[in-house]
Amino acid sequence: MREDLLAPPRDVDAAVAILRGQRVAVLTGAGISTDSGIPDYRGPGSPPRSPMTFQQFVGDAAYRRTYWARNHVGWRHVHRTRPNDGHLALARMEAAGAVVGVLTQNVDRLHQAAGSRAVIDLHGTYARVLCLGCGMVISRDELAVRLEALNPGFVEAVVADVEIAPDADAVIASTEGFTVADCEACGGLLKPDIVYFGENVPPARVARAMALVDGADALLDAGTSPTLTALAEALGDTHR
Template identity: 45%
Template sequence: MRVGSLLRFRWTAFANSKARQQYVPQHKPVLEDDIKRLEDFLLSKPNVLVLTGAGISTESGIPDYRSEGVGLYARTNHKPIQHMEFVKSSAVRKRYWARNFVGWPSFSATQPNATHHALARFEREQRVQAVVTQNVDRLHTKAGSKLVVEVHGSGYVVKCLSCEYRIDRHEFQSILSSLNPAFQDAPDMIRPDGDVEIPAEYIDNFRIPECPDCGGDLKPEIVFFGDSVPRARLDEIAALVYNSDGLLVLGSSLLVFSGYRVVLQTKDLKLPVAIVNIGDTRADHLADIKISAKCGDVLPKLFDYRSAKSVS
């Protein structure tokens, strides 16, 4: 590789890294003693259940909602979609799918980071039982984790609200693209802060296909705000908690009850809870171990820690 090409390559890699870090809140360096404490916790509890939140995906370039200064609430006027609004209003559905259509290529191209890969390795090494995630980004699966329960569903599947029809989101993107040729300039609608800004006339004219089986409305297989997590999924998570010997929470403030519930179930069984998160969480008072740090500074160093120390 020539010098000029090498410099461009390094600058591109640096720029991409900076872009991924723009959604990570300010944080302090992790302490070596904290890494050791968490490693000892996992060594003594080889059947730990892992609960992950939006904080582990910020390092991949997906913003969370609440982080001070960098979350979606702080950077944009974007608010999460409400379930009943989506169900009742065709205008809301048009606006949602238009934004989703524009943002999908970038969202679906997002890659797992070191935390996702570390958890996949821990599963292979039988250090953790399973991952329960509040995220809809499929990054755990992309990283190689096999046993993943998606509390809030996935953005990679589209389903009918009236029947059992389902379609892969990539295939649905192709259908939307064919129905909306005016959106050829869609990439230009993504703002520098990652939000999507679509002219009103585009949204008004955006076309959404009906369910081919029953003519019903289609939505992503995501539990929107105001909707309920399916009972079967809650039962599956409860069984994982019951069969675990502890819980490790990563990158979640636990303000959403679907995550906090898992902590409460764990403590009801008198099992230990460890939390790694930048900033406070709703369950800090219940944690046996709380580490205020970036997950990417902690998880990849576990079980490599002692060998690294001996080498140094």
Template identity: 50%
Template sequence: MRMRPTLNWTPTGDLPPGTTDLEPVAEALGAGGVLVLSGAGISTESGIPDYRGEGGSLSRHTPMTYQEFTASAPARRRYWARSHLGWRTFGRARPNAGHRAVAAFQRHGLLSGVITQNVDGLHQAAGSEGVVELHGSLDRVVCLTCGAFTPRRELARRLEEANAGFAPVAAAMNPDGDADLTDEQVGDFHVVPCTVCGGILKPDVVFFGESVPPSRVAHCRALVDGATSLLVLGSSLTVMSGLRFVRHAAQAGKPVVIVNRDPTRGDQHAVARVTLPLGTALTTVAEQLGIPGDGTL
């Protein structure tokens, strides 16, 4: 089902009030050519917490920065101990109704692309193709010395062998796969080096304080340029890595629709912000557009 595009963007600078009306979402998707930009909020229904929503991890957890990770061996030990434990839970997460709906919209030709700020791989697990992972993926590990890539499952195996019996109980899980552990729980956790050159291993994700590769940014800008509209799903848009694409779309006169429970930094650029839970909202829109709701979309 295709709907005639009637969304208009007016640069008033005013913040649109939150709404439960799904018409702007259905209208944008019905017109086709939608570029999706997703954030941590789309994965909360899969058991992965977000950073800034109600109860978000930033209220109790300071993420590792690139500068700290590269400069401090104790910081790397702490990071890998927490990340290794977190990976056991993080790696078991499964796509939810929101991820499945995005994949269904793509299969039905309504999307021009998908950009995600998440590092969990759940869009791909749900069936989305060509997903641009703005901040990288926890599935891969890179050596900071020689640049060699390693599957995360291989590193997990090596860390298991090097730290037999390591099984502390974490206080909480964070969106980057980092489990909350005390220094006592980290103990003398053994970090393994690159098997190629003996260098420092880092997850292939963009840490706080690290920049998204310029080529990736340019690719995302091109996707915005080629889209009819931008649909933001579950992102507070607090960091510039995602907000810049909202601004770019708005400056080009492309409608921006946001689905997020809380206000976002990009609200002033949006035609609407829908406050419904993502799984419910996107499944309902799929049904409105005639996409079969068979439980898996």
């Protein structure tokens, strides 16, 4: 990849001039999803929090209870969100041949919902749940049914105190009394298919990401929706 293509453009016209005719890989983070109603980690509207580590999750039942209680509330918000203009613009650029793939640090699956096909979820997805014992995979929808049965009325009882946080998380006043669901197949610990702090991205996923970047001419670090929409209009037209 040419080093000059890594320099951040000062405006959309400069970005178009740099990227026109290039094979572009795109890296996205939390900022692209804020217009969909999912807060980022450091913005003025983001609630303060200390991210849970993998070691805390697997080593302490109280941490797991806290995580799943908060997630039981927060995932409903993420589940209802829809792609914004930024997600849709990247999907249009991919369809037009201007974008070869998206590497996203987000777990919300909004790129796929927008129509992007070549997406690598670097940190996993909130929509799947893994058993750390037997490796069984279930959908988050399926787990929601079980958690609701184990904790009837919990969401309604805490909803007045809820602050939505990133990664299908929510800040709630108390998680006391919440019952965690274990794997139905082996009784093992269930964990969201999300890479926690203290946990490594799977090597095969890293290899796919590196191959995508190595095969591109440019890497675009994408954030705001208006900028992406303008780029889609300019670059998409030149690749049709």
